[in-house]
Amino acid sequence: MAKQDLLLELREGRPLALRQQTALTLQLSFPAILAQISSIVMQYIDAAMVGQLGRDASAAIGLVASSTWLFGGLCRALVVGFSVMVAQRIGAGEEKDARNLVKQGLCAGFAFGLLIAAVGGAIANGLPHWLHADSSICPGASSYFLIFALSLPFVQLNRLAVGLLQAGGNMRTPSMLLVLMCGLDVVFNSLLIFPTRQLGAFTLPGADLGVTGAALGTALSETVVAIILCICLLRSPMLGLRKGERLRFVPVQLRRAVRLGAPVAIEQAVMSSAQVVTTRIIAPLGTVAIAANSFAVTAEALCYMPGYGVQSAAVTLIGQSVGAKRKDLVTRLGWVTVLLGMGVMLVASALMYALAPWIIGMLSPDRQVVLLGTQVLRIVVFSEPLFGASIVTAGVFQGAGSSLLSSVLNFVSMWGVRITLTLLLVPHWGLRGAWIAMCIELCFRGSLFLFFLWRKRWLPRELV
Numbered sequence: 001m002a003k004q005d006l007l008l009e010l011r012e013g014r015p016l017a018l019r020q021q022t023a024l025t026l027q028l029s030f031p032a033i034l035a036q037i038s039s040i041v042m043q044y045i046d047a048a049m050v051g052q053l054g055r056d057a058s059a060a061i062g063l064v065a066s067s068t069w070l071f072g073g074l075c076r077a078l079v080v081g082f083s084v085m086v087a088q089r090i091g092a093g094e095e096k097d098a099r100n101l102v103k104q105g106l107c108a109g110f111a112f113g114l115l116i117a118a119v120g121g122a123i124a125n126g127l128p129h130w131l132h133a134d135s136s137i138c139p140g141a142s143s144y145f146l147i148f149a150l151s152l153p154f155v156q157l158n159r160l161a162v163g164l165l166q167a168g169g170n171m172r173t174p175s176m177l178l179v180l181m182c183g184l185d186v187v188f189n190s191l192l193i194f195p196t197r198q199l200g201a202f203t204l205p206g207a208d209l210g211v212t213g214a215a216l217g218t219a220l221s222e223t224v225v226a227i228i229l230c231i232c233l234l235r236s237p238m239l240g241l242r243k244g245e246r247l248r249f250v251p252v253q254l255r256r257a258v259r260l261g262a263p264v265a266i267e268q269a270v271m272s273s274a275q276v277v278t279t280r281i282i283a284p285l286g287t288v289a290i291a292a293n294s295f296a297v298t299a300e301a302l303c304y305m306p307g308y309g310v311q312s313a314a315v316t317l318i319g320q321s322v323g324a325k326r327k328d329l330v331t332r333l334g335w336v337t338v339l340l341g342m343g344v345m346l347v348a349s350a351l352m353y354a355l356a357p358w359i360i361g362m363l364s365p366d367r368q369v370v371l372l373g374t375q376v377l378r379i380v381v382f383s384e385p386l387f388g389a390s391i392v393t394a395g396v397f398q399g400a401g402s403s404l405l406s407s408v409l410n411f412v413s414m415w416g417v418r419i420t421l422t423l424l425l426v427p428h429w430g431l432r433g434a435w436i437a438m439c440i441e442l443c444f445r446g447s448l449f450l451f452f453l454w455r456k457r458w459l460p461r462e463l464v
Helices: 003-011 018-051 055-091 095-123 138-150 152-167 172-192 211-234 251-285 287-323 327-363 367-399 403-455
Strands: 195-199 202-207
Touching: 003 018, 003 055, 003 287, 018 055, 018 172, 018 211, 018 287, 018 327, 055 095, 055 138, 055 152, 055 211, 055 251, 055 287, 055 367, 095 138, 095 152, 095 211, 095 251, 138 152, 138 211, 152 172, 152 211, 152 287, 172 202, 172 211, 251 287, 251 403, 287 327, 287 367, 287 403, 327 367, 327 403, 367 403
Parallel strands: none
Antiparallel strands: 195 202
16 A cells, blocks of 8 residues: 555544554655665765865864754754644644645744854854864864855755655655755765866866865755755645645744744754764864764764654654544554664664774775774664664654653753763773763663653643
8 A cells, every 4th residue: 555545544544554554654764764874975975075185174074063963953943843733734634734834834944044054154263263173174174164054044944845745744755855965965075175187088177175165065965955845845735835825924833833843952952062062072182083083973874864764754653643633553653663763773783883994994094093983983883773762762752742852851861971971981091982971871862762652751631
């Protein structure tokens, strides 16, 4: 049975067997996983191309990586707020209201993107110095972060359009366009990072902008795909523009979007600021440690980003089930998605352990960086299945409208466990100590999320 038919049966209150629930979860998850993997490939491409410029260029990007995660994470707040409401409205059969939410979301998203772009641009110059970086990498780091900050309005539209299309059950279109973004990134980076060079009989033009070129390449690919995604969203059969349906700003809905998204914004700020603090702890260890940490973080994403693909499916399934008041399905679909996420990340972590030296070596030619990056990456893979549990369970909570719960749990785990352990272990074991702290904290976090999933405190009152 087709994915859309199963979603329709879910919304219409028809019974779904466990086999059908699993099939629907897999059908929604697979394109979202593909989309997440494509974003990882884009990160790998960036890292590998910049890695050819030397360890200083890699360290410059690695230094501000946690800060880019902070601002990118803030973009997720409105995505959660509006996509959860759209999924629930679709589940309740109120598609006209869902379409108005889409229009409100795009307007609010672009305005919010402009605001955080202004903030990011204002701090770009001083950020590397605040992170106590070596003066040799500060100019490149500032340039990279400034360009990233200026692209944030389109990053926000990109994420928002993806989330809204997925909320309606359309996983394929975002996946294909995110793969396109990966291809565009390769093209733009090739033209902007390196000088003009000869490839056989062909002369490949190049702007020779180095780190700045890497930032511009990513920003351009994000912008192009954001525009295409918005066009696809506004022309989609379920959520697109309709004659006679004008944009209406509904204060109650905007407040609910903020109420759903604010905990996510706080969560992302908490998580990413903890990453910034961790980077500041690691920075005095030297350029090799910063570069190894940056490449290992990029490589680790191959394990956990598929979990975010399953999380997207969880938000859609739980959101539409709540909207349709399917008490019989909400809890079971929660466990189906979580167990799928854990299984995917178990397989990915096993592959990562075996391929770690090759993956880090692909990203950097520096032998010291490769050795240290491989060592720390092999530490954290043991925690990935439980990390997957926390990622997908957070999507379950968000789909049910309980985004505050996941934010509180992440705060307790990140600041109570990881930062404390990092401060204790780094002075003795260097970068390895930071990754041991990460491994312990991710195991604790996954266990915590599974406990609260089991307790069912995240369910809306009407479904308890």
